Amino acid sequence: MTETHPGSGGAVAEVSPGRLALALVVGWLVPGAGHAVLGRFRRAALFFVLIMGSFGLGLAHDGRLALYSPREGFLTGLQLVANLGVGPADVFARMSVYGEAAYAVPDQSSSLYRARIEKFRDRQRSAVSAYGTAYLWSAGLMNLLLLMDIWDIAKRRKD
Amino acid sequence: MRSHFAHLAIYSGIISTFFSVLTRRDRREQLRFGGLVWLAMAGGVLVLAYLMLPFPR
Numbered sequence: 001m002t003e004t005h006p007g008s009g010g011a012v013a014e015v016s017p018g019r020l021a022l023a024l025v026v027g028w029l030v031p032g033a034g035h036a037v038l039g040r041f042r043r044a045a046l047f048f049v050l051i052m053g054s055f056g057l058g059l060a061h062d063g064r065l066a067l068y069s070p071r072e073g074f075l076t077g078l079q080l081v082a083n084l085g086v087g088p089a090d091v092f093a094r095m096s097v098y099g100e101a102a103y104a105v106p107d108q109s110s111s112l113y114r115a116r117i118e119k120f121r122d123r124q125r126s127a128v129s130a131y132g133t134a135y136l137w138s139a140g141l142m143n144l145l146l147l148m149d150i151w152d153i154a155k156r157r158k159d
Numbered sequence: 160m161r162s163h164f165a166h167l168a169i170y171s172g173i174i175s176t177f178f179s180v181l182t183r184r185d186r187r188e189q190l191r192f193g194g195l196v197w198l199a200m201a202g203g204v205l206v207l208a209y210l211m212l213p214f215p216r
Contacts, residue, residue, distance in 0.1 A: 043180060050177050057169070061160070131166045138170070142177050149181060159184065 015154035023150045028087050031143045034150040047146055055086050055093075055139035062123040063132030065094050067116070068104040085140030097123070171200035 015023075015038060027034020032048030035041075066079030080103060083090050091101045098119055106112040123129055152158045160166065179193030 046180055047177070050173055054173050128161060131170075134170060135173075138174065145181065 014156075020151070020154040023154065024147055027147050027150050028085075028143065031086065031139075031146065034146060035153075038150065038153055040153070047142075051086065051139050051142050051146075052089070054135045054142065055089055058132045058134075058136030058139060059093055061128040061132030061135065062126035063134075063136035064120075064124060064129060065090070065097055065136070067102065067120055079137070081144075082137035082140040085142075085144040086136075087143065090140070167201055167204055171197045174200065 019037065023034040023037040026037055030048070031051035032044040032046070034044075035047060036044035064079070066076055066083050068080055069076045094101050094103070098116055102116055106116055123132075126132070149158075175193045175196035178196055179189040183189040183192050
């Protein structure tokens with residue numbers, strides 16, 4: 001997909017720091033939108049479809065919405081990064097699955113503990129959960145890669 | 160959907176399309192690179208599956 005950019009005249013246009021920051025924030029909030037801010041509209045639309053498609057497939061296949069646990073802090077932390085990469089869509093997914101924007105395993109003495117863990121395990125026990133988790137985490141990681149791509153475009157390392 | 164092969168094809172399609180558009184600018188290059196990545200992912204899994212066939216759990 002070859003794109004031309006307004007005002008570039010063959011060279012890549014300068015991106016101001018403010019526009020770069022806007023592109024990064026918007027790009028995290030809505031996958032692909034950061035590229036739209038930089039004028040890469042076709043790429044933005046395709047990235048949006050790919051990432052949200054992957055995210056939707058993940059939710060439909062009981063993908064794991066990771067909960068941070070201090071007992072396995074490093075691994076569950078990485079899982080959370082992969083989940084959160086997709087932006088606020090992750091928050092909405094958690095609200096629909098857990099009933100709130102839950103990001104951690106509650107203390108065992110908490111009244112929330114049993115309900116949250118049961119919901120987490122219900123999804124994990126699903127026969128298609130492994131597929132769903134791959135889709136969900138890939139969606140988040142792809143969006144994080146897009147943020148790095150936005151940075152490269154703004155710094156004129158690529159067009 | 161429980162078909163392992165369907166998920167393999169769809170997932171490989173998403174990933175190969177993403178990386179071809181992310182790393183290539185020319186459409187012909189994107190198609191070539193995307194096709195290669197898709198084949199490597201889907202074909203690699205099938206080859207591994209056949210190699211593991213003599214070693215059931």
